[in-house]
Structures are given as C-alpha cells and as structure tokens.
Amino acid sequence: MCIRDRINAETVVSEEFATLRERYSRGGQTGSRTSRQVLRTKADELTPPFAIYTVMLLISAVVATAGLLADSPAVVIGAMVIAPLLGPALAANVGIVTGDGRLKRTGFTYQIAGVTMVVVASIALAMLARLAGLEPAGVDIVVATELEERVAPNLFSLAVALGAGIAGILSLTRGFSEAIVGVMIAAALIPPSAAVGITVAWGMSGAATGAAALVVVNLLSINLAALATLWIAGYRPQGLFEVSPTRTPTYTYAVIFGVGLLVLAAPLASVTLLDFHTTELESAAEDEVDAVLAQPRYDGLESDDVVVELDGDYPIQSVDRVVVTVSEREPGPESGLADRLYEAIRPHSDGSLVVEVQYVVAEERGEDGNGDGDGDGDTALRTANDR
Template identity: 85%
Template sequence: MRYLEITVPDGKRRAVLDILEEEGVDYVVSDETSGRGYTAVVRFPLPTRAVEPVLDRLRRAGISDDSSVVVINAETVLSEQFSTLRDQYSQGGKGARTSRQVLRTKADELTPPFTIYAVMLLISAVVATAGLLADSPAVVIGAMVIAPLLGPALAANVGIVTGDNRLKATGFRYQFVGVTIVVGASIVLATLARFAGLEPAGVDIVVATELEERVSPNLFSLAVALGAGIAGILSLTRGFSEAIVGVMIAAALIPPSAAVGITVAWGMYGAAIGAAVLVVVNLLSINLAALATLWIAGYRPQGLFEVSPTRKPTYTYATIFGVGLLVLAAPLAGVTLLDFHTTELESSAENEVEAVLNESEYEHLQNEDVAVELDGNYPIQSIDRVIVTVGGEEPGPESGLADRLYEAIEPHGDESLVVEVQYVVAEQRGEETETQRVTVRPSNGT
C-alpha cells in the first residue's frame, strides 16, 4: 500500500478530483496557500498496483513534473472504500508491481554518490586482485560483496524505458567508469606483486591462479550475466533482496575485470583480450536482460503520446546490446566447442589406453592418468598434446608402447596430435618412497 500527497496546479483541481472519484479513491483535499501557483494539496491511499495507472491519468489531466508528488509506504489503511479499490486492482494476479515513478526513485537511490562509488570499487578491485593472485575464492567473494554495481546497471535501463535521460546517462557512465577503475587498479596491484616477487618467476600466472575460465570464457559464462540482469530488475520491481543480486552482478564483472589487469601486468595480452571480451559480454548481457525484463513487464509510458518517445530508444539500445553480444559470442562459441572436443578426446583416449594396457604384453603396467593439454595461446586455444602416464615396477620405457598408444589415440584427434607417454616408477626404500618419471614420444616423431 502507498500513501500519496500531490500538489494540484491552478485550474486543475476539478479535473484531478474527478479522476480520483471515478477511480473510487478515498481522498482528502486542502487549500494550498503558499502562492506558488498551486491551489490545493490532495492526499489519498492507493494499493501498490494502482499507483502507476492513477498517476498516469493524473499526469494527462495536468499534474506535470513541476508538481510535487510524494509516494510513501502505508502500513495499514482502515477504509471500506480502500478495500473495494484494493480488490479491484488485485484482479489479474497476485504480487505488488512497483510503479514506474517509484521504480525511477529506487534505481536512483541504488546509485551512490560518485566519490563513494569510486572508492568502494577501488577497494573491491584491490581485494579481488589479491584474492585471485592468492588463489583464494573466499577473498574474491568478499570483493564481490562490497562492489556497488547493482545500481548503475539498473539505473541505465530504467532510464531507457521510462524516458529519464539523466538516469540513463548516469547509469551508463557509472558502468564504464567502474570497470575502468577495477581494471586500472588491478594492473597497478598485479604489477607491484610481480616485481616484488610475490608470485614465483617463470610460472604461468593463468594456471597458477586458476584464471582459465576468465581468460578463455565459453558460452556458459553468459548464463551468469543474463541471470544477474533479470534478477536485478525483479529485485527492484518485486522487492527481493538487492544485496544478494548485487553480488551476482559483481560476480559477472569484478573477477574478469581483475583478470584483465593481472594478465596485462604479466604481459599475457592474449589472455587479457579473452578476459576483456568476457567483461564486455557480461556488461552487454546484464543490460540486455535488464532492458528486456523491464519492457516485457510493461515499465514504459502508457499514454497515447508517451509510448513513441521511449519505444524507439528501447529498440535501439536492445539492438545495440543484442548485435554486440552476438558478435562477441562467436569466440565464446569456439571455446565452447573446444571444451566439448577436449572432453571427448580425453574420454576416448582413456578408453584406448585401458584397452592397450589390457593386452597381454602390457598387462604389468597400470594407467595412472590421461590428460589433454592445450597450447596456452589465449583466448582461443587448441589441443597441444595428450599425455599418458603409466606406472610399473620396472624403471625405463616399455618398448613399442608409445607407438601403440599413438596408433590407438590418433584417430580421435587431428593430424597434428602429439602423444607423450610418461613412466612413473615408485621405489620403496625403508620408510621413504622415491618416484622416477621418464617421458617418451612415439618413434614417428609426433
């Protein structure tokens, strides 16, 4: 329930009261004597679902943006006339749909002052970068919690569908600046960590910090961002927890933005491009999902002369988001296909190795591991080699086994497939166990 207080402009008093009477609203009206061009102040309760249509009618009757309209929550309304009005607006479904006017206010309130926004994102960037470098999921989650990214994403799209250009511009500006702050801060911190020797020299930072999913993203990455955009709008319109949804949006933006900074600091520009693509894709996905959810839910001007000004911008932005998403989704599709192919090759290789080692001449050997390695050329990698690890009691390679395994595995890969066989022998000496490892390639040179 809501309680409204509206100042009525000079000459509009009768029209406003007629609308309220037609709607069956139980109102109170008093004279306005400030001399500012208003003749009355009218106060009345409304069911939440009735706020938007009633305000639309009053706007067409002459309640312009210059008038003062106050909407507050009402705990209880004891009135038979209000009960009738509530029953009338509860038809057609349950749930309280937030009015368009309140929606703009809530989206604006979720966008903090720029100084606070920048400082909080700076802190979030430092925490996220430190968490990724330390390979600590708990620290990265902490960075997501403090990132104030929900408001800008929602404000931009609420501004589009309601024709609020100030809110739209603020939302998009905050999103762009926010991502820039995170990337810049992560570059600085990661560079300091690198030259301070906090990460071992000569290691693949992507592998060491488990960044593969962020520097070489696949199509499944879209699910998080699309879900975050939809959930963000539902939290705003249906009263769900904005804090939880804010973490979801931050999860789609903060870690990949920090990954861009880390890989740039390490000079891995291919990986940085992959992470940057993920950031842009997630931004487009969040905004497209939010915009579509708002439009489908009917958050747009409903009047005869109000639909056209917002319909065209909404379609324009939706097209921009959609086309951009389709273009950038192409490399993600390539990574997804590679993931499927890698999994299929690993499974086939596992079966072939088991079959070969079950042959009588190799039955004294055991299959320790079968792994498919990629070439590390981010963001779109390719299969580099298949490494087969076998164990036995005798040290040294088994004659002909490497060629035999290559012949069995090669049909499942391409012509340039490399197969390596590693022999692991454990020797027991007292209470200590020593492991010897020998790597052998097939004699055909592949």
C-alpha cells in the same frame, strides 16, 4: 494563520505498523508491480554519489586482485560483496524505458567508469606484486591462480550475467531484496575486470583479450537481460502520447545489446566446443590406453593418469598433447608403446596430436633402506618420457 509543524513519531502503538512501513517504504507491497515514477526513484537511490562509488570500487578492485593472485575464492567473494554495481546497471535501463535521459546517462557512465577503474587499479596492484617478486618462478600465472576460467570464457559464463540482469529488475520492480542481486552483478564484472589488469601486468596479451571480452559480454548481457525483463514486466513503450518518445531508443538499445552480444559470443562458442572436444578426447584416450595396456606384452604396466593439455594460446586454445602416465616396476621406457598409443588415440582428434608417455617407477624400500620390499617403507619415484 495556522502553522503546522511536522513531528516524527518516536513511539508507535500499532500491531500493523511494521507491515505498513514495509509496504510503503518499498514503493508498494512485495510482489506487486511498481509504478514508473517509483521505479525511477528507486533506481536513482541505488546509485551512490560518484565519490563513494569510486572509493568502494577501488577497494573492491584491490581485494579482487589480491584474491585472484592468492588463489583465494573467499577473498574474491568479499570483493563482490562490497562492489556497488547494482544501481548503475539498473538505472541505465530504467532510464531508457521511462525516457529519463539523466538516469540513463548516469547509469552508463557509472558502468563504463567503474569497469575502467577496476582494470586500472588491478594493473597497478599486479605490477607492484611483480616488482615485489610475488610472481611464481617458472609457473604459468593463469594456471596457478583463479584466472583460467576468466581468460578463456565459454558460453556458460553468460549465465551469471543474464541471471543478474533479470534478478536485478525483478528486485527493483517487485520489491524484493537487492543485496544478493548486487553480488551477482559484481560476480559477473569485478573478477573478470581484475583478471584483465593482472594479465596486462604479466604481459599476457591473449589472456587479457579473453578476460576483456568476458567483461564486455557480461556488460552487454546484464543490460540486455535488464531491458528485456522491463519489457516483459510491462514497462515497454506503449501508447501514442505519453511514452511514445521512448519507443525508438528502447528498440535501438535492444538491438545494440543483442547484436554486440551475438558477435562477441562467437569466440565463446568456440571455447565451449573446445571444452566438449577436450572432454571427449580425454575419455576416449583413457579407453584406448586401457585397451593397449591390456595386451599380454604390457603386463606389469598400469595406467595412472591420462590428461589432455592445451597449448596455452589464450583466449582460444587448441589441443597440444595427450600425456599418459604409466606406472611400472622396471625402470626405462617400453619400446614402441608411445607409437601404439598414438595410433590408437589419433583417430579421436581433429588435428595434429602429440602423445607423450611418462613412466613412473615405484620401488618399495624396507626399514633397513634396501629395496627388498620387506617391511613398511617409503616409495621412490622416477620418471622417463617417451613421445
């Protein structure tokens, strides 16, 4: 009887060893199509044990929440890097098309549990921040931090999630690097989930609804894009015997993802239209303000700024007012200016509109403290409102 022992090579003398190791350790040559069996194995390997997954996500949740509250993009990016969300997102859809029920259940369970953990951890940390007195007094927490784009999402928010789902499957099936793709998926899920927790802790139900809608939309987008990419890559159910049991589940999940995404995308479309309308209104208001102030009776008045303010009723806001800042040399509001600006700007708005004029008076003070304008000095500002 011959007994053979397996010995790991410690020294290799071959110029082609690195190439061979790169090819076969990744399931095939980079850029070539991966088999179904290898695809399942790789998706399974990218999904960490649940205990490690939980710890890494909790750390990511704490970092993301701190980054959003501190208004620090760099910290938020750090939270994305450490979030292990790539494996579950890919495993669920690989399990669907290959008929691997265990892989599918693991993928969906990890995704739902992961998002839930991030939201709960963010609520806890945000509540501690409020109890510690970190809430800015008299300041809207949404406007003061990086939360605004995540509590009132528009259709452009889908780009990251759709791109992440497509890139994730390509990295899995073609042997490309998964690290950056994992960051893309985390970018679509971690900050919005943390935004849900923060807005819940701050008692902002409308903002929390907007952030939660973004989380669900991104989850659906990632899974739909991943499933569609697998289909296009040739992993679609076909044949009469081997893969026919996966045909109905694949179609069913594709319909669920697609219909859910269409339903939730409707509010995002409303926000997108509002963004376009706000931009157009602001541009038109600037032109109208310049035209009014160009009249001889308003000599000495100059337009400093024109801003369209929203009502803050998240997630779907509406135009609240147009604030026009005018600089002048003499203090006090100009009689009738607000009415003339209102009549000029009103045709460009679809609904009710308030035009507010703020006057900024600059007085040059000389070095002796007198307002004679001689010498270099500071500028004293006073404001008055006219609606």
